[in-house]
Amino acid sequence: MEFNPNSYQNMQYRQCGKWGLKLPVISLGGWQTVGGYENAGEARKVFYAAFDAGITHFDFANNYGRPAGNGEIEGGKILQDLPRDEIIISSKAGYYMWPGPYGEWGSRKYIIASCDQSLKRMGVDYFDIFYHHRPDNNTPLEETHGALETLIQQGKVLYAGVSSYSPEMTEDAVKLREKKNWFPITIHQPVYNLLNRWIESGLVQNAAKNGYGIIAFSPLAQGLLSDRYLNSTPADSRFGVQGKDKVLTELDWAKIKGLNEIAQERGQSLAQMALSWILRLPEVTSVLTGVSRMEQLEDSLKAIDHMTFSSDELDAIERVLAWQ
Numbered sequence: 001m002e003f004n005p006n007s008y009q010n011m012q013y014r015q016c017g018k019w020g021l022k023l024p025v026i027s028l029g030g031w032q033t034v035g036g037y038e039n040a041g042e043a044r045k046v047f048y049a050a051f052d053a054g055i056t057h058f059d060f061a062n063n064y065g066r067p068a069g070n071g072e073i074e075g076g077k078i079l080q081d082l083p084r085d086e087i088i089i090s091s092k093a094g095y096y097m098w099p100g101p102y103g104e105w106g107s108r109k110y111i112i113a114s115c116d117q118s119l120k121r122m123g124v125d126y127f128d129i130f131y132h133h134r135p136d137n138n139t140p141l142e143e144t145h146g147a148l149e150t151l152i153q154q155g156k157v158l159y160a161g162v163s164s165y166s167p168e169m170t171e172d173a174v175k176l177r178e179k180k181n182w183f184p185i186t187i188h189q190p191v192y193n194l195l196n197r198w199i200e201s202g203l204v205q206n207a208a209k210n211g212y213g214i215i216a217f218s219p220l221a222q223g224l225l226s227d228r229y230l231n232s233t234p235a236d237s238r239f240g241v242q243g244k245d246k247v248l249t250e251l252d253w254a255k256i257k258g259l260n261e262i263a264q265e266r267g268q269s270l271a272q273m274a275l276s277w278i279l280r281l282p283e284v285t286s287v288l289t290g291v292s293r294m295e296q297l298e299d300s301l302k303a304i305d306h307m308t309f310s311s312d313e314l315d316a317i318e319r320v321l322a323w324q
């Protein structure tokens with residue numbers, strides 16, 4: 001395969017907190033877009049175009065795809081055409097993957113077996129980042145994180161991450177790893193977007209204190225923060241197909257339209273502004289978006305051209321988000 005020799009010039013890279021690992025400010029995930037959801041040919045084209053544009057980080061998990069696992073199988077086939085040393089591949093374990101008591105959550109048994117399965121499905125020898133996908137209140141952190149450390153020691157994982165942990169649990173995990181002399185948590189993957197700002201009360205501050213990076217998943221609120229939904233829900237959209245828009249209120253729609261007006265005044269699409277807005281925080285290393293077609297990738301990539309906000313723009317966004 002021939003790729004754009006100038007790809008790296010187009011992208012900006014940020015360090016994961018204080019660590020040497022750099023990620024592109026826009027990363028690409030395969031949940032609901034790779035492996036049984038969207039057209040496989042389009043996914044391949046999108047991933048290659050992303051790499052050509054300097055996106056070096058691709059995110060998966062054991063349970064992605066239909067059936068679960070197919071996301072990694074199809075994603076692995078695509079990524080094998082990219083130079084392995086130039087990309088960062090992540091996967092995760094935590095959600096339900098196989099029947100019985102060992103197929104989900106955070107036991108040592110599950111984490112290690114799941115990582116081995118994921119490596120096979122993706123056809124790679126190691127993951128650059130491997131996450132505990134969700135908190136497990138019934139398994140001691142020592143067990144889950146001991147399993148992540150074993151994977152690191154075995155050379156199957158380079159960096160350990162956590163996803164959706166509260167600030168308190170993250171702090172406990174950081175402290176534990178420090179005490180045990182295990183390689184520290186490098187990255188946290190929480191949901192964060194204009195409509196879900198939970199990380200602002202604690203997690204962002206914890207990341208700054210402990211020096212790990214944040215990669216924000218669902219930065220477009222699964223597509224809502226785009227101009228696709230301004231007039232109606234398109235039948236071929238994620239919300240249209242899955243009927244998810246039923247839970248949205250008139251106020252939600254009004255806010256989305258209000259945000260779109262601010263984006264237009266900035267000369268951006270709503271999706272571009274939503275991505276740029278997340279990247280205003282220095283603690284955020286990358287936004288982890290999903291793309292179901294090429295024009296969405298092309299649109300979202302332009303977020304990089306306009307990442308700064310005036311205080312008036314930030315105030316205007318706050319005012320819209322505060323509407324009641």
Ligand SMILES: NC(=O)c1ccc[n+]([C@@H]2O[C@H](COP(=O)([O-])OP(=O)(O)OC[C@H]3O[C@@H](n4cnc5c(N)ncnc54)[C@H](OP(=O)(O)O)[C@@H]3O)[C@@H](O)[C@H]2O)c1
Pocket residue numbers: 028029030031032033059060133163164189217218219220221222223224226227228236237238239271272288289290291292295296297299300
């Ligand atoms: N750690 C976790 O628990 C967790 C949970 C969820 C996701 N993730 C990770 O985060 C990644 C991204 O999540 P996500 O797919 O929910 O992210 P997202 O970026 O919020 O939503 C992606 C969807 O938005 C729409 N879209 C994307 N770019 C657009 C554009 N420029 N204009 C208009 N519409 C656009 C598309 O929807 P349509 O296809 O409907 O057009 C696309 O499928 C996943 O692939 C996964 O790697 C992690």
